[in-house]
Structures are given as structure tokens and as C-alpha cells.
Amino acid sequence: MGRTSMTGIPRVLSIAGTDPTGGAGIQADLKSIAANGGYGMAVVTALVAQNTHGVRSVHVPPLDFLAEQLDAVSDDVEIDAVKIGMLADTGVIGVVEAWLERVQPPIVVLDPVMVATSGDRLLDANAEAALRQLLSRATLVTPNIPELAILVDEPRALTWADALAQAERLSERHGVAVVAKGGHLDGDAVPDAVVDASESDDDRIREVPGTRIVSTNTHGTGCSLSSALATLLPRVGDTAEALAQAKCWLAESIRHGADLHVGSGNGPVSHFAGLWARGGLEARPTAADLAASWWNDIADIRRDIDDSPFVRGLAAGDLDDGAFRWYLAQDAIYLRAYARVLAEASRLAPTAEEQAFWATSAAGSIEGELALHEGWLGTETVFDAEPSRVTTAYLDHLAASAFRGDYGVLIAALLPCFWLYHDAGLRLRDHAHDSHPYRSWLETYADPAFTISNERAIGFVANAAARASDADRSAMFTAFRASAAHERAFFDAPLTGDRDARL
Numbered sequence: 001m002g003r004t005s006m007t008g009i010p011r012v013l014s015i016a017g018t019d020p021t022g023g024a025g026i027q028a029d030l031k032s033i034a035a036n037g038g039y040g041m042a043v044v045t046a047l048v049a050q051n052t053h054g055v056r057s058v059h060v061p062p063l064d065f066l067a068e069q070l071d072a073v074s075d076d077v078e079i080d081a082v083k084i085g086m087l088a089d090t091g092v093i094g095v096v097e098a099w100l101e102r103v104q105p106p107i108v109v110l111d112p113v114m115v116a117t118s119g120d121r122l123l124d125a126n127a128e129a130a131l132r133q134l135l136s137r138a139t140l141v142t143p144n145i146p147e148l149a150i151l152v153d154e155p156r157a158l159t160w161a162d163a164l165a166q167a168e169r170l171s172e173r174h175g176v177a178v179v180a181k182g183g184h185l186d187g188d189a190v191p192d193a194v195v196d197a198s199e200s201d202d203d204r205i206r207e208v209p210g211t212r213i214v215s216t217n218t219h220g221t222g223c224s225l226s227s228a229l230a231t232l233l234p235r236v237g238d239t240a241e242a243l244a245q246a247k248c249w250l251a252e253s254i255r256h257g258a259d260l261h262v263g264s265g266n267g268p269v270s271h272f273a274g275l276w277a278r279g280g281l282e283a284r285p286t287a288a289d290l291a292a293s294w295w296n297d298i299a300d301i302r303r304d305i306d307d308s309p310f311v312r313g314l315a316a317g318d319l320d321d322g323a324f325r326w327y328l329a330q331d332a333i334y335l336r337a338y339a340r341v342l343a344e345a346s347r348l349a350p351t352a353e354e355q356a357f358w359a360t361s362a363a364g365s366i367e368g369e370l371a372l373h374e375g376w377l378g379t380e381t382v383f384d385a386e387p388s389r390v391t392t393a394y395l396d397h398l399a400a401s402a403f404r405g406d407y408g409v410l411i412a413a414l415l416p417c418f419w420l421y422h423d424a425g426l427r428l429r430d431h432a433h434d435s436h437p438y439r440s441w442l443e444t445y446a447d448p449a450f451t452i453s454n455e456r457a458i459g460f461v462a463n464a465a466a467r468a469s470d471a472d473r474s475a476m477f478t479a480f481r482a483s484a485a486h487e488r489a490f491f492d493a494p495l496t497g498d499r500d501a502r503l
């Protein structure tokens with residue numbers, strides 16, 4: 001067995017029979033391949049009417065059609081590993097053998113399926129010799145104890161030592177590595193082992209110990225193990241290591257089989273139980289999708305801001321000068337505190353890039369925007385005002401977001417100040433003309449440098465949201481929308497009773 005390993009997603013083909021209840025055969029194989037990180041493909045050798053109690057009947061499609069399925073895959077797809085399960089009869093074995101001969105897949109795991117867990121035969125008795133013939137084409141063969149006995153033509157092993165000795169003879173005789181499986185032994189131990197007669201003494205038998213899980217959900221464990229091995233081998237390279245990983249995954253899947261409540265006989269294993277438990281069910285929107293949906297989810301606030309008398313007055317140039325100056329004084333108070341919160345985002349930032357961005361924004365909001373305000377109000381009087389109730393509420397929200405210590409929530413709370421101003425700025429710029437009274441203000445927020453800052457801020461927030469858990473993402477959005485609502489109130493305040501409201 002080659003020890004090279006691939007880094008991509010292994011493309012694994014299962015050639016096997018079906019189980020309409022989904023626990024064994026091709027249905028189990030596809031789940032095992034996916035659960036172990038591979039891309040699963042399937043060629044059906046036989047349609048089996050079976051359930052968790054047993055096999056009712058088997059339909060073997062015409063051999064030509066089997067060959068067509070195999071060719072359809074190999075003519076198009078590069079195959080990294082093949083898992084072979086139920087082969088039904090001599091004709092089927094012949095077609096698969098000829099295809100293997102021609103295509104030469106790099107890894108072939110052969111599960112010599114003869115008898116189902118229920119005791120029903122899945123291989124024509126005349127076909128046993130043909131199946132032995134196929135062994136030398138495999139990289140790895142995975143017989144259970146009864147199948148091992150048939151393949152070496154000896155009585156069934158009663159002890160693990162006997163099973164290993166039979167596996168060694170099988171390996172020697174056919175020049176193939178064998179996985180001996182302890183599932184059919186009595187007792188608490190369920191050892192498996194890679195037995196390879198071509199290896200030197202110490203490496204001939206490499207055992208992976210296991211403890212029996214008390215469960216009737218063992219239907220399809222053989223199918224699941226062999227397809228997991230076919231998926232892991234291209235990546236892991238070492239057969240015993242792949243077996244250890246597959247066995248660990250299978251034990252977890254057997255342990256959760258009963259949760260599925262599938263059938264009243266020997267139920268299936270829960271192939272994705274581990275993935276589900278470790279968060280595999282969470283759908284992850286992209287950063288771009290999140291940015292678009294957050295923007296959409298504050299459409300009502302954006303509309304209110306556009307329609308507010310203050311913004312309309314700014315655009316038309318007929319805004320009351322006193323209201324504008326009052327707004328600027330409040331905004332100066334806001335900007336100094338906002339800059340401190342930006343500095344806190346810099347302190348919490350996980351990357352140097354973000355750390356620098358928020359620190360630069362903190363400096364910019366004092367040096368750039370405040371300078372604009374001083375231009376209007378004069379250096380002496382710019383901080384003379386008392387914060388209004390609306391200003392205080394917004395700053396309290398930002399301070400609370402910072403105090404939580406959660407970087408994602410904090411930068412989500414900071415974002416509307418970039419995004420809403422940039423958005424309004426783009427539309428207000430069109431109203432700026434030489435004699436417009438608020439021209440310098442209108443142009444500040446449509447500045448190309450501000451466009452870049454805004455895009456970077458959106459990117460950092462959206463990426464943090466895409467990485468976050470559902471709960472953390474939802475807390476981020478709540479902080480974002482709250483800030484957007486505070487921005488709306490901030491624009492409303494200069495022309496309403498809030499202007500005079502004090503704490």
C-alpha cells in the first residue's frame with residue numbers, strides 16, 4: 001500500500017448493492033464517504049429489497065448496464081479510491097474485474113459481502129471462487145469473521161487469535177492487506193487489525209483495539225467501515241492509521257444509532273452524529289450575503305433618515321442654521337467619545353490589519369471630522385455644548401457594546417456610523433454646488449477615502465459575522481441595528497423637542 005497522501009477532497013466510488021432503508025449498501029457508503037470528508041459516487045450492482053429485519057428479494061440489473069454505469073463514471077471523473085461491496089453473482093464480479101483491470105484505480109477497498117447481518121445471503125454460492133479471484137486486485141480487503149472463514153476455506157474462527165491467523169493466511173495467499181474485524185466475536189472487546197503478510201514481522205499485524213458498544217444499531221457497520229477506509233486512505237496513507245480513524249468515527253456513529261429510531265430490527269448507525277454534535281448543521285452565510293442582508297434589514301431606518309427634515313434641509317440648503325450648528329456641536333461631543341470606542345475596537349482586534357484600521361479610524365474621526373466641525377463652530381466653542389439625551393443614549397450604547405468585550409458586537413455597533421454616513425453622503429454630494437451653504441459638510445462624507453474605509457469596515461464586520469455562531473451573529477446584528485436607530489434619532493434631534501431635552 002502506497003504511503004503517499006493527497007490533500008484535496010477524495011473522490012470515492014462505491015460499487016455496491018442498495019438498502020432502501022438507508023443503513024447498509026450504497027446508501028450507507030455515500031453517508032460514510034461524506035462523513036469522512038470525501039465526495040461519494042455510486043454504481044449500483046444490485047437492487048435489494050431489504051430493511052432492518054432482512055432481505056426480501058434481490059434484482060440484478062443487466063450486466064451491460066452495470067458496465068455502462070462504471071464507464072460513465074470513469075470516462076469522466078478521476079477516481080481516488082473505490083469501495084466494492086455486494087457483487088451478487090459471477091457475472092457481476094466479471095464486469096467489475098474487467099473494469100478494474102482497465103481503469104486501475106489507485107486504491108481499491110474490497111468488502112467481500114456474502115451474508116447480511118440478518119444472516120441472509122447476498123452472494124450466490126457459486127460466486128465465492130470468482131470473488132477470491134478478485135482479491136488480488138484489491139489494496140485492502142475487509143471480511144468479517146464468517147466471510148474470512150469462507151475465503152480461506154476453513155471453519156469459522158472462534159477466537160481473535162484464530163481470526164488473525166486466518167487473515168494472515170488470506171493475505172499471504174492473495175498478496176493483499178486484510179482488515180480482520182472482531183465484530184462477530186463474543187465478549188466486550190471488538191478489536192480490528194490490519195494484517196499484511198508482505199510486511200516485516202513487527203508490522204504484519206497492526207491491531208486497533210475497540211470496546212463493544214451495547215447496541216442493536218449495527219446494520220451496515222461493515223459497509224460503513226469499508227467506505228470510510230476508502231475515503232481516509234488517500235489522505236491518511238497509512239492503513240493502520242486510517243483504520244484507527246475509521247473505527248473511532250464508526251464507534252461514535254454506532255453509539256448514536258438508536259437516536260435515529262429507524263426500523264424495529266437491527267437499526268442503522270448515525271453516520272453524521274459526530275458532525276452534527278460538533279456544529280455540522282449550522283449553515284454559514286457568506287460575508288457578502290450577510291452584508292447585503294443586514295443592509296436590507298435596516299431599510300426602514302435608512303428610509304426614515306432620507307425622509308427626515310434635517311437631511312432634506314441639508315440637501316436643499318434651507319436647513320435652519322441654528323439647527324445645523326446645534327447638530328455639529330452634538331456631533332463633536334459624539335466624535336470624541338466615538339474615537340475612544342474605535343480605539344477599544346483596535347485594542348480587541350484579532351489581526352494586526354484590523355488593529356491598525358480601527359486605530360487609524362479613531363485618529364481620523366478626531367483629526368478629520370472634528371476639524372470640519374471646528375471650521376464651522378470655531379476651536380474655542382466646539383466642545384461647549386452639553387450632550388443631549390439622544391447623544392448620550394447613542395454613546396451609552398457604544399460604551400455598553402465596548403464594555404461587553406466582544407469584538408464582533410463592538411465593531412457591528414460601530415459600523416452604522418460609517419455606512420449610513422457614507423450612503424447619505426453619496427446622495428447629498430449631488431446637491432453640493434458652489435454656493436451651497438453646507439457644501440463642505442456634504443462633500444466630506446462622499447470622499448473616496450471614506451468610501452474605502454467604509455468598505456473595509458463592512459468587510460471586517462461581515463467576516464466576523466460569517467465566522468460567528470448563530471447566537472453571536474444575532475447579538476452583532478442587534479448591536480448594529482440599535483446603532484442605526486441611534487443615528488436616525490441623531491438626525492431627528494436638531495429639529496425636534498429632543499434638541500432641548502436634557503438628562
Ligand SMILES: Nc1ncnc2c1ncn2[C@@H]1O[C@H](COP(=O)(O)OP(=O)(O)OP(=O)(O)O)[C@@H](O)[C@H]1O
Pocket residue numbers: 024115116117143144145181182183184190191192210211212213214215218219220221222223224225247250251254
Ligand atoms: N457493537 C459494536 N461496538 C463497537 N464496534 C462494533 C460493534 N459491532 C461492530 N463493530 C465494528 O464495526 C466494524 C464492522 O465489524 P463487523 O465485524 O460487524 O463487520 P460486518 O459483519 O461486515 O458488518 P455488517 O453488519 O455490515 O455485515 C468493525 O470495525 C467492528 O469493530
Ligand SMILES: Cc1ncc(CO)c(N)n1
Pocket residue numbers: 016017018019024025026048050085086113115116117122219220221222223
Ligand atoms: C446491499 C447490501 N450490501 C451489504 C450489506 C451488508 O450489511 C447489506 N445488508 N446490503
